[in-house]
Amino acid sequence: MSYRHSRTARAVLRSLVPVICPPEAVPLGDAIVDHLELTLAVSPAVLQRGFAVGLVTYDLGALPRYRQRARALRGDDAERYYASWEHGATPLHVQLARGINQLMSLSCYEQPEMMARVGYRPGPWITEVTQRRLTVYRDDVTRQQAQILAPDPLRPGVRVKPERA
Amino acid sequence: MVAAALLEGPRPPNVFTRADIHGDTVLDADVVVVGSGAGGATIAAELAEAGFEVIVLEEGSYYQTRDFTADTSAMVRQLYRDGGATMAIGNPPILYQEGRAVGGSTVINGGMSWRTPDKVLARWERELGLEGIARDLEPYFARVERRIHVAPMDDEAIGNDNRLLKRGADAMGWKVIGNLRNQAHCAGSNRCAFGCPTGAKQSALVSYIPRALHYGARLYADVRVDHITRHGKRATGVIGTVNGSGHRITVRARLVVSACGAIHTPALLVRSGFRSPSGQLGHNLSMHPNTKVVAIFDEDVTGWKGAHQAYQVREFQDQGLLFAAVNMPPSILAMSFPHRGAALGQLMQHYDRMVLAGMLCEDTATGRVRTINGRPQAFYQLADADAANLKRGVVLLSEMLFAAGARRILLPFHGLAELHSADEARRLLSRDIPASSCEVVTVHMMGTARMGTDRSAAVTDPFGLVHDTDRLLISDASLFPTPIGVNPMETIMALATRAAGHVIDNAARYLS
Numbered sequence: 001m002s003y004r005h006s007r008t009a010r011a012v013l014r015s016l017v018p019v020i021c022p023p024e025a026v027p028l029g030d031a032i033v034d035h036l037e038l039t040l041a042v043s044p045a046v047l048q049r050g051f052a053v054g055l056v057t058y059d060l061g062a063l064p065r066y067r068q069r070a071r072a073l074r075g076d077d078a079e080r081y082y083a084s085w086e087h088g089a090t091p092l093h094v095q096l097a098r099g100i101n102q103l104m105s106l107s108c109y110e111q112p113e114m115m116a117r118v119g120y121r122p123g124p125w126i127t128e129v130t131q132r133r134l135t136v137y138r139d140d141v142t143r144q145q146a147q148i149l150a151p152d153p154l155r156p157g158v159r160v161k162p163e164r165a
Numbered sequence: 166m167v168a169a170a171l172l173e174g175p176r177p178p179n180v181f182t183r184a185d186i187h188g189d190t191v192l193d194a195d196v197v198v199v200g201s202g203a204g205g206a207t208i209a210a211e212l213a214e215a216g217f218e219v220i221v222l223e224e225g226s227y228y229q230t231r232d233f234t235a236d237t238s239a240m241v242r243q244l245y246r247d248g249g250a251t252m253a254i255g256n257p258p259i260l261y262q263e264g265r266a267v268g269g270s271t272v273i274n275g276g277m278s279w280r281t282p283d284k285v286l287a288r289w290e291r292e293l294g295l296e297g298i299a300r301d302l303e304p305y306f307a308r309v310e311r312r313i314h315v316a317p318m319d320d321e322a323i324g325n326d327n328r329l330l331k332r333g334a335d336a337m338g339w340k341v342i343g344n345l346r347n348q349a350h351c352a353g354s355n356r357c358a359f360g361c362p363t364g365a366k367q368s369a370l371v372s373y374i375p376r377a378l379h380y381g382a383r384l385y386a387d388v389r390v391d392h393i394t395r396h397g398k399r400a401t402g403v404i405g406t407v408n409g410s411g412h413r414i415t416v417r418a419r420l421v422v423s424a425c426g427a428i429h430t431p432a433l434l435v436r437s438g439f440r441s442p443s444g445q446l447g448h449n450l451s452m453h454p455n456t457k458v459v460a461i462f463d464e465d466v467t468g469w470k471g472a473h474q475a476y477q478v479r480e481f482q483d484q485g486l487l488f489a490a491v492n493m494p495p496s497i498l499a500m501s502f503p504h505r506g507a508a509l510g511q512l513m514q515h516y517d518r519m520v521l522a523g524m525l526c527e528d529t530a531t532g533r534v535r536t537i538n539g540r541p542q543a544f545y546q547l548a549d550a551d552a553a554n555l556k557r558g559v560v561l562l563s564e565m566l567f568a569a570g571a572r573r574i575l576l577p578f579h580g581l582a583e584l585h586s587a588d589e590a591r592r593l594l595s596r597d598i599p600a601s602s603c604e605v606v607t608v609h610m611m612g613t614a615r616m617g618t619d620r621s622a623a624v625t626d627p628f629g630l631v632h633d634t635d636r637l638l639i640s641d642a643s644l645f646p647t648p649i650g651v652n653p654m655e656t657i658m659a660l661a662t663r664a665a666g667h668v669i670d671n672a673a674r675y676l677s
Contacts, residue, residue, distance in 0.1 A: 022510025039238060042248035079506075102500045105509060109496035110238045118495050118516035122235040122356065125470055129322075129352035130363045137350040144314050144349040148372055149379045154211045154308070154665055160672040161216040 003041035003048050005033070009055040011071040013104070018074075019082045020104040028111050035107035054096040058085065177378045180267075182227055183387040189413040194220040194383075195676060196668075197403055197418035199390045199433065202269020203657040204640035205424030206369035206377060207309070211665035213380035215672070220383050220416050221374075222405055224425075225266035227386040230371065233360030237494045240359035244273050251428075253532060253543035253607075259452060260606045261543070263426055266360075267386050268370030270426070270654075274608065275357050275474045275491070276346040276366045277652035278315040280306045280659070282482075285649045293646045294618035295627050305659040305666075312376075313347035313367040315655070322353035324471015326520045329462065330490040331476045333569030339480035344489070346474075347372075347654070355492050357473040373658075388414050393421050393437035399635035420668065420675045424640040424661070427610040431534045431643065432541035434614070434631070441624045442633055446614055450532040451648035452545055453609035456555050457491070457523040458562050459498070460571035467517050468492035478565070485527030485650060486558045488565070493521055501604065503579065522566060524558040525609070526551055527650035534613050543610070552600035556593065563590035577604040609653050614643035628667040629660065636675065640664055 005013065010033060017029040025032065040048055062070040062081050073081055085097040108114055115121070134141060153159070196212055198205045201223040213219045226243065233240065241249050246265035253259040264270035286299040309315075334341035347367040356362050364371055378384060390405040400421040405414045423430045431447035440446065469492050478488035495516050504512050532545030547555075563574045567587040574584040576593075579602040584590050616639075617623025620632040629644050631637045640661045642653050649656055668675055 018506075020505045020509075022507055022513070024510060035238065038242065039248060042242045042245075043250040044247045044252075047247075047250060098503075101503070101505055105499040105502065105505070106238070106496045108509075109494075109499040109513065115495055118513050119467070120469060120495050120516065122354070122469060122494070126235060126354045126356065126362045129354050133350050133352040133363055133365060141349055144367070147314075148312070148376055151214070152312075153214055154662065155215060155669045158669055158672075159216040160669065160676060161218075 003037060005037050006052060006056075008059055008071070009052055012055045012059045013100075015071045015073065015078060016082065016100060016104065019078050020101055021108040024117065025108045025111065025114055028108070028113060031111055032104065032107045035110055036103050039103060039107060051099065054099070058096065176227070176229070177375070179378050179381070179383045180227055181383065181385045183407050183409050186385070186407050186410065186412050186414065191415045191417070192220055194218045194416060194418045196220070196420045196422060197222065197416040198422040198424055198640075199403060200269060200424035200426065200641065201267050201374060201384065202264060202369055202424065202426065202641070203271050203654045204642070204661045205422065206268065206271075206373035207658045207661035208422055208424065208640045208665045209382050210373040210377035210380065211662055212668060213377045213382040215665070215669045218381070219377065220385065220418070221377065222388045222390055222403065222414070222416065223267050223269075223384065223386045224389045224408070225264070225386065227267045227384070228360065228370075230360075230362065230364040233356070233362040235356070235362070237359055237496055244360055253452065253545040255532070255544060255546040256601045257547065257603055257605055259454060259545055259547070261452065261610060262606070262608050263428065263610070266370075267384065268368045268374060270608070271368035272360055272370050273358050274368075274652070274654060276348055276351075276368070277474060277477075278310065278313065278345050278347045278655045279651040281649050281656045282651060285647065289646055293623070295616070295646070298627065301663060302659050305662040306655065308662055309655055309658040313372045313658070314349045315345050315347050316349075317343045317345060318348070318472050318475045319350055322351050322472045323475040324353060324355065324468055324492070325466045326468030326490040326492050327471060327475035329466065329520050329566075329569045330478070330488070330522060333565035334476070334478045334480070336568035337565050339478055339565065341476050341478045341480070344474050344477050351472045353471045355469045355471060355473050358493075385414065390425075390433060391436070393423070393433065393439070393637065395437065395439075398633065400637035419677075420636045420638060422638045422640050426641050427613045427643040428534055428541045428543055430639055430641055431613045432536045432539070435536040436539050439631065439634060439637070441614075441631070442620060443622055443624055445622065446624050447534040447536070448531065449612040449615050449646075450534055450543060450545060451528055451611045451645070452532065452607045453611075453648055453650075454526045454528055454547060454551060454555060454605045455523055455607050456559065456577045456603055456605055457501075457521055458559055458566065458577060459575040460520045460522065460566040460569075461515050461573040461575075462518050462520065462571055464570070465517055466520055468520060469494065481558070481561065482650065485554060486561070487525045487651070488558070488562050489523060491521050491523045502575070520566065520571070522562055524555070524562060525650075526554050526558060527648050531612065547600050547605065549600070552603065555603060555605070556598055560590050560593050563587070578602045579604070609642070609648075611642040611645040611648055611653060614639050615646040616644040617646060629664045638664060638668070
């Protein structure tokens with residue numbers, strides 16, 4: 001888990017939060033980018049490298065048209081520039097835009113506030129059903145746990161070495 | 166307190182993690198098993214009970230049920246190889262997931278437990294020389310089902326998403342069956358893919374691994390096996406590295422079992438200098454390509470309250486298609502949508518009215534695992550016929566969900582608008598939809614070290630012993646000569662149990 005966004009990558013990603021995420025998630029921008037970093041840290045090394053290079057390219061690619069880097073674009077300019085990659089001229093443009101969208105959407109809806117917004121509250125549900133299972137089916141559960149360890153040799157009567165102490 | 170005691174106790178003393186390994190270590194055993202999933206845990210438990218000294222090495226970490234929380238992305242980071250972002254190269258690329266934790270992929274699968282279909286076993290007998298395998302496997306299937314408690318779902322654990330799937334299948338007059346799953350009264354938390362937090366799913370982590378440990382096996386987690394040691398054609402043990410510390414672990418063993426799955430087993434063998442005269446090592450990769458649709462209903466679904474894949478639509482099994490409802494947390498679902506900004510927010514407001522339904526396609530193409538700089542890389546090109554079958558599956562699934570009352574259906578094809586009626590769905594059949602536009606994922610990788618009697622065509626013998634080597638056995642889905650069209654866990658476990666029986670029957674040879 002060694003991946004760290006470069007300063008450029010972080011700035012680009014931060015500027016893309018209003019483009020990718022719903023408006024209500026924009027105040028969570030730093031947390032979303034932090035989460036994205038955690039996700040990338042466990043992804044394949046080649047993906048990490050590709051993503052880092054892609055973000056630098058994305059940042060610099062805005063210069064000819066907007067005379068500023070992508071990280072500095074706001075509002076409609078940021079939207080139009082991202083869309084130009086989303087429907088881009090090459091598969092690499094499209095792939096990078098899609099990758100940013102996927103990772104940022106994931107990180108966005110991993111925020112507790114966003115999960116709560118869509119009604120997803122798994123913690124209390126897990127607690128409730130766990131207790132119910134262990135109450136209603138207590139005997140069966142205990143029986144299954146005992147079965148897991150009970151002797152049941154695959155070849156009855158065959159033991160290749162003496163029993164260990 | 167009673168509840169906690171029922172779930173699990175402290176970490177067993179014969180489980181070792183990176184924190185317990187303080188320097189380079191040399192160990193001796195009768196059998197070393199690389200991998201602790203469906204194949205590795207099963208064979209380890211059977212051999213340990215028979216009196217073999219068994220060491221299991223697992224690259225991933227050791228977690229217990231109490232470690233499985235509602236934090237989806239933390240679970241993905243901890244339990245999935247590469248955070249679930251591993252890709253088979255092709256057009257379209259296929260994202261595949263593998264478990265990387267003690268218990269392997271059984272910790273993150275849906276728990277579907279099906280025997281190998283009769284027609285598949287008949288084909289293996291007829292075309293691949295595996296005579297009598299259907300009859301041979303029968304008692305092993307029964308044994309596995311008893312051990313991991315294969316059973317239909319309790320009705321109260323079935324959620325609305327699955328009930329809607331069944332309603333649609335019934336409305337179409339299609340065959341739909343209750344899924345058999347390895348669960349002891351599944352509570353319906355719908356967190357199978359992120360480590361069962363209730364302990365109900367009888368993954369290898371809570372079944373065969375505890376059994377193996379109870380009968381004396383030792384388990385080393387956080388150890389990546391670099392290569393199998395050998396003396397000529399005889400496997401003599403393994404050398405691995407402890408993740409994080411870099412300490413070296415050497416295990417000297419009389420029998421080496423590779424059970425690291427259809428992607429990593431061929432790479433381990435190639436890294437270790439083993440070659441198959443068949444030329445098939447790493448070839449014959451099948452993937453059961455999956456795709457999905459998302460249906461939005463007027464009624465409340467709240468699909469995360471209820472069991473995962475409680476039903477399976479079997480109407481098109483003969484044509485290589487299975488359908489099921491597979492709820493996912495909002496983050497995973499949002500990730501799959503092309504929407505963004507306000508449009509994403511508006512769509513996600515319907516989260517509790519969505520049914521995510523997926524399909525498994527029995528593939529006709531095969532790919533390959535190449536070992537590049539010691540690392541496996543899968544290559545797989547979706548066949549035109551399979552792409553057409555996936556498209557047909559999307560149409561059928563959509564028709565069924567409209568019959569259940571869906572108002573809108575989101576498609577897995579890039580650039581295509583959503584559907585609003587069954588007629589629109591049927592019109593897709595006549596549209597030219599490039600395969601490359603389809604989002605395809607999988608969790609079933611098979612076939613890269615296929616078994617068979619003919620050493621010029623198969624990598625291993627019918628028990629998984631590698632042809633033209635000595636004391637090297639494979640125990641995972643690499644062995645499958647063909648895709649099996651259903652979830653592979655039970656087949657892997659049955660083959661592992663059968664292989665254990667063969668080793669026990671020939672113990673004198675393997676202990677010499």
